[in-house]
Amino acid sequence: MRQPINPNFERMRLEAERQRLAELEERSGTLREMLESQVEAARKSNDALKAENAALKSALEAQANSGGAKAAELEARCEALAAELSERLAAERQHQAELKALSASLRSQAESERTTAAAFEARCEALNAELAVQAENDAEAHAKLESLRNALTAEAEGAQNKAALLELEIKQLTDRITEVDIAAYEPERLRTIITPALTSALREAGQESPDEMANVIAPHILKTVKTEILNSEQELVEAIHPRLGVLIKMAVTKAVEDLNRKVDNALPVDRWIAAAKGRITGAPAAGWLLEDGNTFIVKEAMLIERQSGVLLASERSEMDVNNASPDEDLMAGMIAALQGFASEAYGATGAGDLRRFSFTEDTVYLRGTPTKLLALRCSGVAPPEVEARVDELLEIAMERMNGDGHGDVLMIDDFNKPDVAETGGASGSKIVAGVLGAVAAVIALIWGHSAVTNAHESRWISKIEQAIAEDDQLGPYPLSVSREDNDSPILVSGLVPNAAALKALEDRINWSASPFDIELNIALVSEVNR
Amino acid sequence: MKAHKVIVIGDFGVGKTSLIRRYVLDVFSDQYRATLGVHLYKHSDIVPIDGTEQQVKLVLWDIEGAPLPGEQMMRYSLGASGAIVVGDLTRPDMIEPMRRAADMIEARLPGRPIGFAFNKHDIAPAPDDSNIAALKDRYGALITCTSAKTGDAVPNLFRDLTARIIGGKGGAV
Ligand SMILES: Nc1nc2c(ncn2[C@@H]2O[C@H](COP(=O)(O)OP(=O)(O)OP(=O)(O)O)[C@@H](O)[C@H]2O)c(=O)[nH]1
Numbered sequence: 019m020r021q022p023i024n025p026n027f028e029r030m031r032l033e034a035e036r037q038r039l040a041e042l043e044e045r046s047g048t049l050r051e052m053l054e055s056q057v058e059a060a061r062k063s064n065d066a067l068k069a070e071n072a073a074l075k076s077a078l079e080a081q082a083n084s085g086g087a088k089a090a091e092l093e094a095r096c097e098a099l100a101a102e103l104s105e106r107l108a109a110e111r112q113h114q115a116e117l118k119a120l121s122a123s124l125r126s127q128a129e130s131e132r133t134t135a136a137a138f139e140a141r142c143e144a145l146n147a148e149l150a151v152q153a154e155n156d157a158e159a160h161a162k163l164e165s166l167r168n169a170l171t172a173e174a175e176g177a178q179n180k181a182a183l184l185e186l187e188i189k190q191l192t193d194r195i196t197e198v199d200i201a202a203y204e205p206e207r208l209r210t211i212i213t214p215a216l217t218s219a220l221r222e223a224g225q226e227s228p229d230e231m232a233n234v235i236a237p238h239i240l241k242t243v244k245t246e247i248l249n250s251e252q253e254l255v256e257a258i259h260p261r262l263g264v265l266i267k268m269a270v271t272k273a274v275e276d277l278n279r280k281v282d283n284a285l286p287v288d289r290w291i292a293a294a295k296g297r298i299t300g301a302p303a304a305g306w307l308l309e310d311g312n313t314f315i316v317k318e319a320m321l322i323e324r325q326s327g328v329l330l331a332s333e334r335s336e337m338d339v340n341n342a343s344p345d346e347d348l349m350a351g352m353i354a355a356l357q358g359f360a361s362e363a364y365g366a367t368g369a370g371d372l373r374r375f376s377f378t379e380d381t382v383y384l385r386g387t388p389t390k391l392l393a394l395r396c397s398g399v400a401p402p403e404v405e406a407r408v409d410e411l412l413e414i415a416m417e418r419m420n421g422d423g424h425g426d427v428l429m430i431d432d433f434n435k436p437d438v439a440e441t442g443g444a445s446g447s448k449i450v451a452g453v454l455g456a457v458a459a460v461i462a463l464i465w466g467h468s469a470v471t472n473a474h475e476s477r478w479i480s481k482i483e484q485a486i487a488e489d490d491q492l493g494p495y496p497l498s499v500s501r502e503d504n505d506s507p508i509l510v511s512g513l514v515p516n517a518a519a520l521k522a523l524e525d526r527i528n529w530s531a532s533p534f535d536i537e538l539n540i541a542l543v544s545e546v547n548r
Numbered sequence: 549m550k551a552h553k554v555i556v557i558g559d560f561g562v563g564k565t566s567l568i569r570r571y572v573l574d575v576f577s578d579q580y581r582a583t584l585g586v587h588l589y590k591h592s593d594i595v596p597i598d599g600t601e602q603q604v605k606l607v608l609w610d611i612e613g614a615p616l617p618g619e620q621m622m623r624y625s626l627g628a629s630g631a632i633v634v635g636d637l638t639r640p641d642m643i644e645p646m647r648r649a650a651d652m653i654e655a656r657l658p659g660r661p662i663g664f665a666f667n668k669h670d671i672a673p674a675p676d677d678s679n680i681a682a683l684k685d686r687y688g689a690l691i692t693c694t695s696a697k698t699g700d701a702v703p704n705l706f707r708d709l710t711a712r713i714i715g716g717k718g719g720a721v
């Protein structure tokens with residue numbers, strides 16, 4: 019259905035339209051105004067730009083004018099610089115010249131410096147040499163100090179060694195008390211050491227079939243060696259190895275003797291001993307014969323200084339003259355070395371001494387005091403009692419050596435009588451006098467050499483004094499007997515009435531048969547008064 | 549005539565045996581056979597003592613060598629009248645063992661003369677003078693460079709030592 023037109027409405031619409039028109043008109047007027055003012059502004063700015071442009075143009079023109087002035091200024095400055103440069107150049111040249119001069123002077127200075135350096139070097143060398151000399155001196159001082167220090171160390175060591183020795187001794191003693199069984203000493207090892215030595219010892223002993231012989235006597239020898247070793251310690255057994263040969267030789271000789279013993283049972287050895295004993299004790303004893311075919315003889319008697327092995331006295335039997343005997347000085351040294359070794363290996367002095375050993379085909383009987391050794395070198399196979407008897411004989415000798423002075427004057431006198439050595443010689447038989455002589459001489463010499471003991475010496479001095487006192491003739495005369503030291507003779511000095519009295523005195527002194535040299539320093543009254 | 553015991557000691561292989569054999573037998577061998585224990589040699593000689601020629605008898609104890617003096621060396625040294633201490637010039641530290649040996653002699657055998665033999669001088673030079681002087685100062689010993697091989701200076705060393713042994717005794721009287 020169509021809406022009916024409302025006249026009011028139409029009117030209202032027209033009014034609105036009109037109003038909008040009026041508004042538009044107003045708006046366009048404003049716009050116009052705006053545009054006009056804009057145009058005006060644009061024109062104004064255009065003018066301003068124009069004015070600016072003109073200003074710039076004039077400014078540029080002005081600038082262009084001032085450019086020329088600047089160029090001139092620069093030119094001027096350039097000139098100035100050039101001038102300065104040449105100035106500087108000149109200065110530089112001058113400077114260089116100066117430097118050249120300086121370097122020349124420096125060079126010469128260096129030259130002189132070098133010369134001084136060389137001189138210094140030379141001095142240094144000299145100083146060094148001096149220092150070296152000084153250093154050497156220092157070294158010497160150092161060496162002295164060093165040796166002093168060493169001496170001290172050695173001393174300390176010596177003390178330690180002594181202590182160790184003492185310890186060893188103590189240990190040995192304890193060990194001995196506890197009787198160790200030889201089985202402890204590795205029997206297998208002992209066997210390997212002993213067997214070859216044994217074989218060679220037997221061969222040396224002249225056994226044709228050493229092996230067979232070894233079988234027979236080996237048990238015996240092993241026993242002997244073992245008992246010897248038993249007394250020493252394990253360490254000592256080691257030490258003995260190189261010397262086992264000697265031990266074994268001893269044992270072999272002993273064994274061979276044992277086997278041959280029966281044959282010689284008849285040997286009248288005790289007569290021999292009795293004769294010797296008779297000599298020693300001063301009892302009269304006749305010469306005594308060894309039967310032909312018996313080989314046992316004492317070849318040599320030796321008195322040896324125990325420590326040094328120096329032979330003090332010796333006597334060789336006449337029966338040994340044909341033999342090429344060993345040198346006695348070497349023999350004496352060897353005996354001392356062997357004894358030294360044995361006594362150390364087997365214990366303290368005395369108990370550990372070797373009493374007997376074999377030397378080539380001889381047997382050496384050995385007895386000793388702390389300072390001396392007496393050795394009898396014997397050959398041949400000793401009869402059974404010989405060892406015991408020789409022992410007895412040597413022990414008597416040793417006893418006497420140790421100062422039992424009973425009957426000594428007689429004894430020495432007796433032995434010094436020349437007829438002792440010749441006893442029975444006229445009969446042309448083999449006489450033991452040689453043997454006796456040997457023993458006797460040794461005993462006499464023991465007296466001489468034990469003279470170092472003061473007791474013995476003073477006995478001799480008093481004997482001589484006594485001889486003087488007993489002489490009635492000399493009673494009132496001043497005589498003295500003295501001795502300076504062991505090496506000097508006994509000195510008898512003083513005054514006697516006359517030659518006859520002097521002769522009597524000399525006889526008396528000779529009668530006393532001193533083992534010492536006696537020097538007489540005696541004046542005679544008859545001469546003094548002349 | 550009483551013999552004089554002279555011991556010859558030193559390290560092993562220094563030439564003790566060779567020196568003795570050169571002096572006593574005038575022989576030398578290049579072979580080395582070590583000495584076990586002790587070997588003894590005897591020698592008679594004529595030695596000028598205090599201006600006169602004297603007959604002397606020496607028993608020389610050639611003792612097993614050892615770098616330092618041990619029991620054995622000491623035992624065999626007992627009662628010696630003099631000693632020769634031997635060193636080997638070819639060994640670097642030869643002097644110290646010689647000193648030790650000499651110290652042992654001084655301690656055990658005070659006052660007995662000592663001779664030092666610097667041996668094998670044919671193949672090695674003498675030691676420094678300062679070393680020699682130091683030994684001389686310390687022990688007042690005879691010091692000689694020897695060669696058992698050529699025999700150089702060997703008899704004289706033994707003779708000089710003997711002269712000291714005997715001269716020293718005579719001087720005391
Ligand atoms: N070139 C040279 N060799 C030497 C000299 N003296 C010894 N010899 C050699 O040195 C080695 C040892 O010499 P020995 O005399 O046996 O030495 P040692 O001191 O007795 O030795 P031990 O008995 O083991 O203490 C041997 O080979 C000798 O030949 C020497 O003066 N010159």
Ligand SMILES: [Mg+2]
Nearest residue numbers: 564565582583
């Ligand atoms: Mg040797």
